[in-house]
Amino acid sequence: MNHEFYMHAALEEARLAEAIGEVPIGAVIVHEGEIIGRGHNLRESNQDPTAHAEIIAIKQAAGQIGGWRLNHCSLYVTLEPCPMCAGAILQSRIQQVIYGTPDPKAGCAGTLMNLLDDERFNHQTEVVTNVLKEECSAILTNFFRSLRTKKKLLKQQSKQQNPTGP
Numbered sequence: 694m695n696h697e698f699y700m701h702a703a704l705e706e707a708r709l710a711e712a713i714g715e716v717p718i719g720a721v722i723v724h725e726g727e728i729i730g731r732g733h734n735l736r737e738s739n740q741d742p743t744a745h746a747e748i749i750a751i752k753q754a755a756g757q758i759g760g761w762r763l764n765h766c767s768l769y770v771t772l773e774p775c776p777m778c779a780g781a782i783l784q785s786r787i788q789q790v791i792y793g794t795p796d797p798k799a800g801c802a803g804t805l806m807n808l809l810d811d812e813r814f815n816h817q818t819e820v821v822t823n824v825l826k827e828e829c830s831a832i833l834t835n836f837f838r839s840l841r842t843k844k845k846l847l848k849q850q851s852k853q854q855n856p857t858g859p
């Protein structure tokens with residue numbers, strides 16, 4: 694399986710999220726070489742804390758297959774899954790997760806912990822890391838840099854409009 698090809702598809706999803714002001718994280722689910730689920734972050738748009746790229750892609754893939762077991766599927770995601778998404782991955786029996794860049798704040802596929810490989814669960818998921826890491830990391834870094842710059846400019850504009858003096 695060409696990991697880079699499918700990670701590029703996940704990056705396309707991340708760009709869709711970015712275009713609407715969402716944190717640019719994208720995911721695709723592949724079954725027998727075909728993308729059967731796509732998702733990108735919609736937490737802000739939907740005001741839904743569960744509207745992560747992985748969850749959206751899992752729901753779409755399950756609908757496509759007609760069942761919740763995604764046994765022979767691979768999930769490609771631009772950022773390492775969080776605890777909630779790792780749980781959904783286990784519950785849906787996804788065979789393999791391939792992620793782009795680690796998440797030092799919430800990564801549960803190896804960075805903070807590896808829920809996907811914990812033998813106490815009745816299912817484990819193989820993990821492949823750092824596929825197109827630079828591209829996946831850059832889209833997030835640039836998004837947050839731009840967000841900080843915008844906030845800084847708004848703060849400066851606010852100070853100019855409402856100067857406090859002696």
